[in-house]
Amino acid sequence: MLRSRVLANWSVRIGAGILALLVVVAIAAPWLGTVDPSLFDAGSRDLLPGATGEITTLEGETLRHRFLMGSDSFGRDIYSRVIYGTRVSLVVGVATALLALAFGILCGLGAGYLRRLDGPLMRFMDGVMAIPAILIAIALVALWRGSILTVVIAIAVPEIPRVTRLVRSLVLSIREEPYVEAAVALGTPTTKILFGHILPNCIAPLLVQGTFTCAFAILVEAILSFLGVGLPPDIPTWGNIMAEGRVQFVSYPHNVFFPGLFLAVTVLAVNILGDGLRDTLDPKLAKRV
Amino acid sequence: MISFIARRVAAAVPVLLVVAVLVFLLLRLTPGDPAAILAGDAASTEQIARIRAELGLERPILVQFGIWFGHLLRGDLGQSFYYKMQVSTLIGQRLEPTLSLAALTIAIAVLVAVPLGVLAAWRFGGWLDRALMAFSVLGFSVPVFVLAYVLIYLFSLRLGLLPVQGYQRLADGAWPWLQHLLLPSITLSVIYIALISRVTRASVIEALGEDYIRTARAKGLPEARVLIRHALANAAVPIVTVIGVGVALLIGGVVVTESVYAIPGLGRLTVDAVLARDFPTIQGVILFFSFVYVLVNLLVDLSYVVLDPRIRY
Secondary structure, eight states, X not given: OHHHHHHHOHXXXXXXXXXXXXXXXXXXXXXXXXXXXXXXXXXXXXXXXTEEEEEXXXXXXXXXXXXXXXXXXXXXXXXXXXXHHHHHHHHHHHHHHHHHHHHHHHHHHHHHHOHHHHHHHHHHHHHHHTSOXXXXXXHHHHHHOOOHHHHHHHHHGGGHHHHHHHHHHHHHHHTTSHHHHHHHHTTOOHHHIIIIIIGGGGHHHHHHHXXXXXXXXXXHHHHHHHHTSSSOTTSOOHHHHHHHHGGGTTTOTHHHHHHHHHHHHHHXXXXXXXXXXXXXXXXXXXXXX | OHHHHHHHHHHHHHHHHHHHHHHHXXXXXXXXXXXXXXXXXXXXXXXXXXXXHHHTTTSOHHHHHHHHHHHHHXXXXXXXXXXXXXXXXXXXXXXXXXXXXXXXXXHHHHHXXXXXXXXXXXXXXXXXXXXXXXXXHHHHHSOHHHHHHHHIIIIIIISOOSOSSOOOOGGGOHHHHHHHHXXXXXHHHHHHHHHHHHHHHHHHHHHHTSHHHHHHHHTTOOHHHIIIIIIIHHTHHHHHHHHHHTHHHHHHHHHHHHHHTTXXXXXXXXXXXXXXXXXXXXXXXXXXXXXXXXXXXXXXXXXXXXXXXXXXX
8 A cells, every 4th residue: 555655656756767777777887888987098088979989908909989978088988987987876875875874773762762861862963963964074084085985984974863863753752652652561672662663663754864865975975076085086986077077177068067967867866766755655744844 | 032042052052062072083083193183294203292292192081172172262273284374364264255155145045945935835736836846856956066067167158157266355346256156156056945945835835824814815915915924924934944954055065166166265175174184174164164053053043033923932
């Protein structure tokens, strides 16, 4: 019943459809007419989209290659880099959402159910939320230097308080439900009440929150890479491609526009999916916003 | 009223204190010698030793925090090794461009978003409403730097209407100042417009369902007066709240926008400091931005008293 309502929602269908396509692109990247994204050729620098040029493989072999999206100032194929960039964005988005959810759920359950933990934990979370999210991420990446793992953690940290607040508010209302009272009266251990009775009833809003966190994470990863403080430049990410392309933006705007388009469409798809899920799974929230 | 203000101010203090602790811990919980990190990569052994003595790094961590916090209260954010000056002076120098950008962005956003939101709510379900909702999803999704390049391409490179980048001080004339800020502010205002118009729409729709709206209409008041004086006025609290909360988005956007448009403000300073691993400056900028954010939201809280006379704490 609920499942069919979710699947009947057009926002869910469109968002999930585009995302499914992107997942296929990410997995099938090597077979989509791409070359290794790190390959370059001095003779194929700054080609316009659609131009044909040469590219040298790692074995030193020279291939004829059609540069669908042109090439950058090193003579690398933008199309291949953009396609492989899909992998990084999706991995960072999903991993960040899962990490933020995991820690947020733990903190939220603790704050909502164990009253003594509530005050100090939530004051701490208020403090974290008072620092703009991007600044936390930038500062953490600056400390640890960029890798996929550090970038994921750095983006997840400022998102944890949001999840915590959500879970805490859910727990506060769910703990008053008769089935929780019954479980307490039966002497059910606290961990079982938390994870067996309360958490399953938080799934719908958490799914919605997780989707928005995923969109945010993809966006912030691109911003960090674009500013030059994110993933190292040898990893093809949309932000990195744009950062390299911006120097020549006036003459070769496509180096910025192609990765930018992929980034915008991906974030849009995740947000549309989130809106659809919110409308169908969490009508109370839908009315508020 | 005074006790309400006093309580709101008192509630902001612990938040700022937690922020200070977090920024302090940022360096202490990192592997490596904080003195060496603070002094920068090019520092000599004597410089590192001097910083270590100054911060009391041999003493217990609570004492270290006391020393650091004491400096902070006196407005001493430390010395930037990269810019070779006090971080507080540095922030002061970079304040004008950022403040100009933020002010213009908020002005544009509010002037566009509030009327749009009211109109969408008025014709709830109509084409404007649906267009606005679609735009707001788009506004949240198009990254600010992608939008920046699209606008530069259209207005600066193709049409040649506005300068590509840079900043002119307000003291050197209002027109060049505005000319350089227009594109960055429009870029930055898009996500803000999406946010504010959405909330305006939702809260005006809610207000329009109230009995006093029916009464106002029954009295024969003109529709514009019903919408503005009755519906919008009663929807003001959530709108002002979201403007305050949105300042966090704005600060994040400033960092990106200033980089794209080469504006020498605090956002650009943040990125440059991170690239140079200039930690005193990073700490200072984070503290400054968070302080502003908390202050703005405190003012928002206090504005409730004016906006909604029913609110009495």
